Amino acid sequence: MKFERRFTTAGKDPYASLEFRFASSEIKNPDGTVVFRAENIEVPVQFSQVATDIMAQKYFRKAGVPAQLKTVEESAVPSWLWRSVPDEAALAKLPEEERFSGESSAKQVFNRLAGTWTYWGWKGGYFSDEEDARTYYDEMCYMLAAQMAAPNSPQWFNTGMHWAYGIDGPSQGHHYVDYKTGKLTRSASAYEHPQPHACFIQSVSDDLVNEGGIMDLWVR
Structure with missing residues (x-):
């Protein structure tokens, strides 16, 4: 896929033309x-x-964000798109109470959303070349910040935790389509392939991710 820039400039921060405040x-x-x-x-x-309240109260990750990160090298992925994990050696040098915290900037949220989508797109072969991948990432960061585009709520909650921070957890019973095989696959973890959908209702007592829950409908 080819992408053209509309709001950003190659080589510059995607937020360069936007103002932020505390x-x-x-x-x-x-x-x-x-x-x-x-x-x-x-x-x-x-x-x-x-909008500020929703971002701070609902969408910011409240805990588990490492104060120090390192990237995980992948030979087939551009270095700027490598995912991050906690830098255990660097964290060990910090006081325990300073090692992990929560998100405090909307840029962190925009970056993890756009970064994860770009990472998935690159792995799936969606982009014609690296320039198109970078264009997509920059433009998406800008559009999220400018409130020109927005995903549904579970994307804000779940997407990017694994790619940006190395946060993960046990599988919650959800599935994803494997881009390599095209087959529906049960996710082995909570955040590497997160649950980004919303508004599944079967009954008053429905359950989202456990056995007999809404997600079971996908594989019946």
Whole structure:
């Protein structure tokens, strides 16, 4: 696939023409007590308070983001697109309480979404060449930040945790189509091939990912 730039410039940061600001977000009980508060979170300057609250309260990863990362080399993948994992040696040099934290910038979210989609696209042979892959990544980062494009909620929650931070967990019973075989495959982990879909309803007591749940419909 070929891609052309509309909003970004090759060789420059995809956010170069956008302004960002630092903001705060909080949730209060009816009695005024604060149950959630985030300070100094970075968001695009045009984000409303509602958009800022949704990003901070719902879409930021709250824990498990390593303070130090290293890339995993893959010979068939451009180096700028290599996925990241915790740098255990570097983390060991930090105080324990500083080794892991949560996301604090919308750029982290945009980067992990666009980066994962580009990584998957590259692995699946979607791009004509590396320039097209980079164009797609930059343009997608820009469009997410400018609120010109947005995926559904589970993408914000789940996509990019494995690619950007090396976060993973046990399989939750969901499936994906293997790009190599074209076959429906049960995911072996929570985030390498995450569950990015939403709004599956069978009944009042439905279950999303466990045996007998909504995802079982896909393989019956």
